[in-house]
Amino acid sequence: MSHDTIRKYDGPAGGWGALKSVAKHLGEQKIAISGAKTLLKANQPDGFDCPGCAWPDRDHTSTFEFCENGAKAVAAEATKFRAGPDLFAQYTVTQLAEYSDYWLEQQGRLTTPMRFDAATDHYVPVSWDEAFALVAQHLNALPSPDNAIFYTSGRTSNEAAFLYQLFVREYGTNNFPDCSNMCHESSGTALKKQIGVGKGTVSLHDFECADGIFIFGQNPGTNHPRMLGELREAAKRGAKIVSFNPLRERGLERFADPQDKLEMATYGSTKISSDYFQLKIGGDLAAVKGMIKHVLERDIEVTGNGGATLLDRDFIAEHTTGFDAFMADVLAESWDVIIEESGLDEAQIRRAGELYLSCERVIACWGMGITQHKHSVATINMVVNLLLLRGNLGREGAGACPVRGHSNVQGDRTMMIYEKPPAAFLDRLRDVFGFEPPREDGFDTVGAIEAMLDGRGRVFFGMGGNFAIATPDSDATARGLRSCALTVHVTTKLNRSHLVHGQDALILPCLGRTEIDIQAAGPQGVTVEDSMSMVHLSSGINPPASHDLLSEPAIVARLAHATLGARSKIDWLGMVEDYDRIRDAIAATFDDFHDFNTRVRVPGGFRLSNTARDRKWANPAGKAVFFACPVPTDNPIHRARRMHGTQPVFTLATTRSHDQYNTTIYGLDDRYRGVFGERRVLFANADDIAALGMKAGDWVDLESICDDGVRRQAPRFLLVEYNIPRGCLAAYYPETNPLVPLSSFADESRTPTSKSVPVIVTPHAADVGAHMPRQRDIPAAVVR
Template sequence: MSKKTIRKYDGPAGGWGALKSVATHLLEQDIPLRGARTLLKANQPDGFDCPGCAWPDRDHTSTFEFCENGAKAVAAESTRHRAGPELFAQYTVSQLAGYSDYWLEDQGRLTTPMRYDAASDRYLPVGWDQAFALIAAHLNGLASPDEAIFYTSGRTSNEAAFLYQLFVREFGTNNFPDCSNMCHEPSGVALKHQIGVGKGTVSLHDFELADAIFIFGQNPGTNHPRMLGELREASRRGARIVSFNPLRERGLERFADPKDTLQMLHYGSTPISSDYCQLRIGGDLAAVKGMIKHVLERDAEALLEGRASLLDRAFIAEHTTGFDAFAASVAAESWDVIVAESGLSEAQLRHAGDIYLGADKVICCWGMGITQHKHSVATIQMIVNLLLLRGHLGRPGAGACPVRGHSNVQGDRTMMIYEKPPQDFLDRLQAVFGFEPPREDGYDTIGAIEAMRDGRARTFFAMGGNFATATPDTDATHRALRNCDLTVHVTTKLNRSHLVHGRDALILPCLGRTEIDVQEAGPQAVTVEDSMSMVHLSAGINPPASDALLSEPAIVARLAEATLGGRSRIPWRWLVCDYDRIRDLVAQVFDDFQDFNARVRVPGGFRLSNTARDRVWVNPAGRAVFCAHAVPTDNPIHRARARNPDRPVFNLSTLRSHDQYNTTIYGLNDRYRGVFGERRVLFIHADDIAALGMRAGDRVDLESLAEDGVRRMARRFMLVAYDIPRGCLSAYYPETNALVPLSSFADEARTPTSKSIPVVVLPHRPDPEADAPAQRDIPATVVN
């Protein structure tokens, strides 16, 4: 285990540190030369789409855009390490479960289908035909198709996702929990109601035109590094960039572009945020409402003085509804409440409001720091209210920009990986394919866990991802999965979910995005949709990690054939011989994909329509809706503090380290936050450490103050003094997922509230059962 060190990081995001980190990862995966060649083919017209984040590229035809975490994702998938049958012969499942997530990932690419053998507590090789027959037997033996759960990761291609939803709906259920349920579900819910489309309205070109960019609850330096290039250029041409984030994040402060030779040679960097607002965790709705209050007050002053309105009154009159009631709710909200709940001063909020008023074109971006809260839908709608005031929707250089995570999470939802499918879509499925699809809503992620836990669901099938680790309430989720008769995971590498299994279990290895996919008609390409609705091709360039691997579309087709047999009239295997055939079917179901095969072969692909961008409002109101929301003063954190008046109650937000993408752990360093060789750290204000009577470097336990009465603990975290508001904490997930109750989720959207967890901090008490030997402490060096 590497030496644990905490030391302040003074460099910019990117720069030489990013290049060194990528080189280290390529060497660790034994692919320095092939890895460099592979990286140069990422996001190119004749290459593959990066398996990392969903941030778009310039028309997908640009020269190589360096991205540290994208490079890590490519290196991890292209690794020469192999997790074949020999690994599973060496270790029992119980032994594997004792290793860290980092160690499991580092074993390399899976090579062979494996089936769990209870007698030996090992995974043993199994043939593909036997695997599909086993799954089909379990599925066809269920009392109802609704006893099966079909999970989807955001890395699944459009073609695989379309076939997957088609098979599952012909099988007879809408049980489609997916990673959207755990991240940007509130964005879709909020935007669909308010502007008629559940996606962002901007393109990369809009970033070239914006006068002001407001960033809420997002850390692009770690989660979307390529976004820093757009922010850098905006900063250089004088756009104001205002960041709202509880932690000081280096990627929002300074960035050195590794492609800028002059800047690299001179160790220079570009400032990113012109203004940095360190609000309290969960204070975003109050902060945005404070900005709006300032804008409306200044507008009222202008009108009284006989000057022109500061609002876009023509846009409001022609395109919106609800303005008067909304304005009244803002006027009624007191500055005292806004200041107390946001953690920002009135002067700070008025200054941010003035920046908004001084800009002709405004973009608002947000990430999971907004979506994983109790009031996330209301917060997003307040952000959109801000945009509506001056007509910043449907015109160049302005709009809403929810920044998605996984590379095709938006595309999967477009392909209708969705537990609540609209009836017109189901009608179209029936017309095209001749079967009656199920009409009842299915389980989302939380509903799926509850159903498995309670015995209402008996089979779990995962198309990618790491469900056991990504989900909240770790103990409850693990019990739910172990309560299944069968768990199946389609995957490229070993992860924790494969070790938290049902009574029967399968691991099915698939091709990765970087690998050549050869079917009967020759090498195939899949398509993905990025955060800004661009659809483009992705074709791998590396030989498969094993001759036994199947593509995700092939796995779905063979499973459908095995399960449905003669009941289905869909030629599943024929479709997979040439993915153009799948895309032709997509075009028959979705109007936006007409001439799919021709349009996607244009270099850069094509952009899907967006009614809100065209100022067409496809919602019940027929207009964009101003939504009135009071600043929340009775959230779980408020109630926890009221119940515990005699001890300090903190608000904990989970986050990623820099050596991590979602649940995939690439290493044990978090360079920008100064953490090396350690993941169990707790970021806390230095004065809060002193108030607890502790010192930086001490070990503590966290207890969640859940309202369901269940005691949830996360143990052995090292205190790290950090620039974060008092009363707020941050720590990495998945280590802290155990603290999030299933019952704590976003209003209307049911996304786990992983960014706002009431906790108390306790001195660490060793627990032999909880403290696994592989995780025991090496003393840390703390450098002030």
């Protein structure tokens, strides 16, 4: 193994390493001075909201509310490099496909609408009018509106998302696969049925008051770095921070706040987790059920000796249902099963349970390490069961906190980018806009891929994102997209999905969050909703990357006008002249957005209502529900191991590097895990590597195990020793997305099981990847 590729990182998360990384990325994009000025306007009332993650701002009027990964997102959008018509003239689509995702990202901002020319295998410039006419022609020629698929990424603003769903429903379908289907759909599914609201219940103020923060399946150091500021403050005042994660992650261990002058000057840092439990991948349900079992056993012991109950009996009696059956199920669960399936011993689990009992106000946080398993919904139900035991919902300093990804992924769902819209919402659309919306459920992400593969999906329209490689089963997804009559992508930069195209294909370049958006009424701002239901304005400050860019709302409005024509009662072009008109339409549709234009202009915006936070339970039971969930002992991992007998079958979790955000690759380093200049790495326990007869630095191939008869392989990964439980592996996505079967998804939510893929590991065979030449990473300057 090259010493330059893998080297130990001993520093904390954040600190000088983060500042050096920010400077490096600003420099790489040739925006060192202007980029710094842009960052200083992020998250201010007259500036733009960070286009990165959905973690809220402590003070929306501050001048330094950004983090390392937010700075990378800003640098990527504000880059001086341009991917204009000359790039597409120089390279055929086949040639572009040979380059890596990192190289594609480095080509810079798209400048011009482009149409695929099959005769030359090039993208060629097209006018906006011609592009809209082409999409309208395809849409209006379909036998049914349900033959069209409309995807949405989590960076789409509330205004664009609202217009998008309005257009598509007037067109006649509810086919709205979105990134939520692939990340926190399990959270919404579990929470909605259990507490009546599909969102988290906490605010940043609750983090100030909590004396216990329990973190499950989340790596905030890479995925939500601003969250580390809240955890740091909680740790400094003595709150217990209890982390459950298979990998040791630096952000959950130590953090140096770049905004703390003393900490930076002394090279100091703050310990984050008071306790760190390294359970095995997928072991969270068993671990939390074991904690609950300990709490109930302790309560029986204490009350049996005449002591006061350890549970919040008044809350349970008034606000919950199902407790007795739930308690019986937990007490009957075998400790042997809990220990085997969690990967923790009984003492560790009881320690975790005792930590919970020692806290008066508890917040439970989780990320995609929880949501992307076969039993994700049941796991989240179990986490909420833990909170319900002691009334840790609907009061200060306590609650449920699913930590979502992209900046407006929650807002898009609030705007009803949803394939299963409630009847009451559809009734409101009918009453406000004068058309009868479709009532049949549409395709989610898995359903959309299946529909493209079997011919039901003929047109794919992507509002942002990188669908071809963000999705599971990459080969199947690519076949589906290539079978379409038309694929369209609204985007700021070139990515893999634009090269996996239908018979006709369009790339439509749009404004970014950081850029000035001028419409007929003047400069416009858009709104976003963060992970804690705060809605606020975002107004760009940079000149557009090209004079030929349109905003996302303008693209939707012009497409609707071209497609629906005189049969629509909506003044699409008038709506987009002034985004206040869009917000008025939102206010007329959603009661929670009353006086939208007035309320959102208050610095910091406003918070949406949350029934569960107010202890009003808007679910069929009318109360919070205790759900009894058995510890899974027959999931795809168990079955794969039985199928392969003595051959080692590992559980693979896909994960991000520190130099990426979702599928966007900013660089080739993963500083906190000690990986530099390489993405095809496989993190494994040292004893597992030895048991395979291999050594760190060897190259290996991966094959996933599924009973559908399809052989899925991913070749050539570098073995890296890492602090991870035996039997568990981790590797980056999208490189490992080809291993995730399309048919393997979470019960109820249909979220792909990207965090629990059964795989076998074999020495790298050159012929395995012979048909897949290694993608090239020629420096961008070579082609500019």
